[in-house]
Amino acid sequence: MKPTLLLLLAVTVLSARAAEYSCTISSAKGAPVADAVVSLVPLDAPVPPVPADAHVEIAQQDQEFTSYVTVVQAGTKVVFPNRDSVQHHVYSLSKPKKFELPLYNPGKAESIVFDVAGLVTIGCNIHDWMISHLVVVPTPWFAKSDAAGTAKITAPAGRYRLEIWHPRGAVAAKELTLADSAATKETAVLTLKPDRRVRRSVGTKTGGY
Numbered sequence: 592m593k594p595t596l597l598l599l600l601a602v603t604v605l606s607a608r609a610a611e612y613s614c615t616i617s618s619a620k621g622a623p624v625a626d627a628v629v630s631l632v633p634l635d636a637p638v639p640p641v642p643a644d645a646h647v648e649i650a651q652q653d654q655e656f657t658s659y660v661t662v663v664q665a666g667t668k669v670v671f672p673n674r675d676s677v678q679h680h681v682y683s684l685s686k687p688k689k690f691e692l693p694l695y696n697p698g699k700a701e702s703i704v705f706d707v708a709g710l711v712t713i714g715c716n717i718h719d720w721m722i723s724h725l726v727v728v729p730t731p732w733f734a735k736s737d738a739a740g741t742a743k744i745t746a747p748a749g750r751y752r753l754e755i756w757h758p759r760g761a762v763a764a765k766e767l768t769l770a771d772s773a774a775t776k777e778t779a780v781l782t783l784k785p786d787r788r789v790r791r792s793v794g795t796k797t798g799g800y
């Protein structure tokens with residue numbers, strides 16, 4: 592047996608009762624789509640609770656949020672540290688969690704538990720270009736697509752509702768069944784709206800207002 596074949600066999604052996612799902616997402620023009628959130632919501636099995644110590648960070652750094660898209664299971668604590676030398680005013684008006692961290696000093700790090708599933712768009716009142724999307728999903732089985740457009744999830748075998756979300760407006764959903772010790776690979780094409788993000792103007796690196 593050739594060594595390359597051995598390697599391929601090794602990576603397809605999965606732990607008992609686990610299934611591997613991968614989805615590669617491209618735009619209508621055929622370009623890979625990063626920052627798409629792919630989640631698998633179990634239809635028959637109970638959803639495991641969030642571990643008590645689970646937390647995720649969305650920092651303010653160089654007058655940007657450190658992540659444009661973040662995905663967490665409902666019930667997860669998100670920490671918002673300010674790593675800048677300027678104040679921020681972090682807020683969201685989104686239905687699943689309205690909140691405000693007013694005039695938020697450097698070095699401060701408040702945390703909020705996001706217990707309702709849905710989309711939370713986070714902004715800063717002082718710096719218009721700062722925007723971050725927090726996608727709260729009712730499942731621990733999720734992934735965000737990488738620069739190649741691929742999201743990979745390892746989940747127990749079973750029936751799921753697959754959901755795909757992207758900040759540029761595309762949503763897709765369908766039912767799917769993952770089999771024991773099997774790898775499922777799919778592709779999806781999303782029709783994206785134009786990128787409407789506020790552009791940070793040149794020369795605002797140290798100013799801000």
Ligand SMILES: [Cu+2]
Binds near residue numbers: 679716718721
């Ligand atoms: Cu700010």
